[in-house]
Amino acid sequence: MKSDSEAVLPHDSMSALIECQDLWKVYRAGDIDVQALCAVTLTIQRGEMIAIMGASGSGKSTLMNILGCLDAPTKGRYRLNGVEVSALGQDALADIRNRQIGFVFQNFNLIPRTNALENVQLPLFYRGLSLKEQRGRAADALARVGLAERVGHHPAQLSGGQQQRVAIARALVAAPAILLADEPTGNLDTDSSRDIMGILQTLNQQDGITIILVTHETDIARYASRQLLMKDGQIVRDERRATRPVNEPVVP
């Protein structure tokens, strides 16, 4: 296992955190090509909180997966932290996902029959940290999302909102540069959604973690300082706006 310092990618503070140029993603389904992304060009600075909106099938998840180094574009350039990602091999991509990126999914994706603490430990486990350090940092992360009391609970013993908070703790335990959340509140009620968005906003404002989230709800999108609208694989609108303050109710 590599040590923490070794794996830090070249950090050029002048360049943007994310630079996408002319990204294409084409899926072949039978005889027809589905263009999930068409010539997407996008620059994201450190510390931004971005909401991506758009109709179903507009390519939001596809873009998120490429940004998260889970998928490779069919064509185009993607620089993360000044490093050309498309040139990297499987293990290097796994390392980027481990250290620089945190994922939060719509369906939480916790490992079943495994308690909250162990779920949160997972990124550190793959980083090869000692068990003691894994546990300590995982407990801290759970405390940050208000689940200090729930470390021993299994996903099945937690509410949806709590499960999503465990997922956020798992994403932030690795101290990533970017947190990618694909419809993080899609399966939650209004109260839980507000909790989750509050946590994400705090992580963005206090820890400076760059957050990119996909949502269908304008209320949720209002937490972000920048909103992208996607249509047919293209970004058709990109605007910055004032954010909703933390703790303001989502529903008036």
Added chain:
Amino acid sequence: MSAFLWLTILTAFRILGRNRLRAGLTMLGIIIGVGSVIAMVSIGEGAKAAVRAQVASMGSNVIIVLPGATTVGGVRGGQGGAVTLTVADALDLKKKIPLLVETGYGKRDVMQVVNANKNWNAPVNGISASYLTIRDWSYSSGGPITQTDMETAARVALLGQTVVENLYDPGEEPVGSTIRIKNVPFRVIGVLAPKGQSAQGSDQDDILFIPFTTAERKVLGTQFLGSVGALFASTDRSEDLPEAVESVREVLRTRHRLQSEQADDFTIRTQVDIGRVQEDASQTLTAMMFAIASISLVVGGIGIMNILLVSVTERTREIGVRMAVGATRRHILMQFLIEAMTLSLVGGVLGIVLGVLGARTTTIFAGWPTIISPQAILVAFVFSVVIGLFFGLYPANKAAHLNPIEALRYE
């Protein structure tokens, strides 16, 4: 790395414990395979050791010559039919073949032996004094038949343990007492140390020795004076045995005036031959059992592969999550390999326990000697690791090469 390994092993055990029935059924093939290997090797080793002890107890440098020709298949025909061996043969062999340190002779018949109000039918052996040296008998009390006993045709007897058990009350001292064979009184001068079962399964302690001369004249009778039931000879070293056997054959053929086209009218045997046949037989048995065990190990391995493939499918989403948080392909590969090996190792250990118990049970109930060989246990252990590795590789590789996005989306 160590934290990774440790936690992965722990997780593997947890998953195993969660599906105990499934894990148990999966391991069954390995358990049975390893169990039968251990049990069979133990039984085989036990049998081999018994044969070896037998050969040693007979003396690995002993030549036995029996009257009658060898027929096809090694079966000796017409024992006692043709009386072809004599005391003179024995003496002549000793004189003509320097390799032989000792020659002896004997004849036997089953007769009723009586002590007070007890009787027992025992093989009564009239033997030369040298026979006891050749066969390397030792005594639990008393002493041997001497040359003087031979010359004077003394009425003395040596008893085997089984004979003692059947003629005497427990605690009664046979040496010095008088028994009757065919109404002739004999003084017991010694009791033989027990030798146990022979390689062929007969009781070697059911035996009684008297001087050959006494037997010939007073008990067993004879067709003509000096005819013997068997000749015995021994060499100093067992390496000399083949050469000695050839010399014995030549001398006897000359003495019996056999023409070159005539077959031997006697059969020469060595304990080594007998032992070899027995060992070959038990080796064949062991080989067969190994084949059966290998098949069940392979079946067990396939069981592991099957259940692992199911597990990979069931946990596809989990694999996607692990990849998303930074697991490399190697991590995933290792995880499933370790799970496979945990299954096969636990199965292997249970199999070893089962095999040892099986061997013990065989000894207790069937009375077969068994030897639990540490090598067999080691081999079984290594085998189960290898089986786990080999049959875990395909499912583990399949898991490691899942596409993370498809895995995450898997329902």
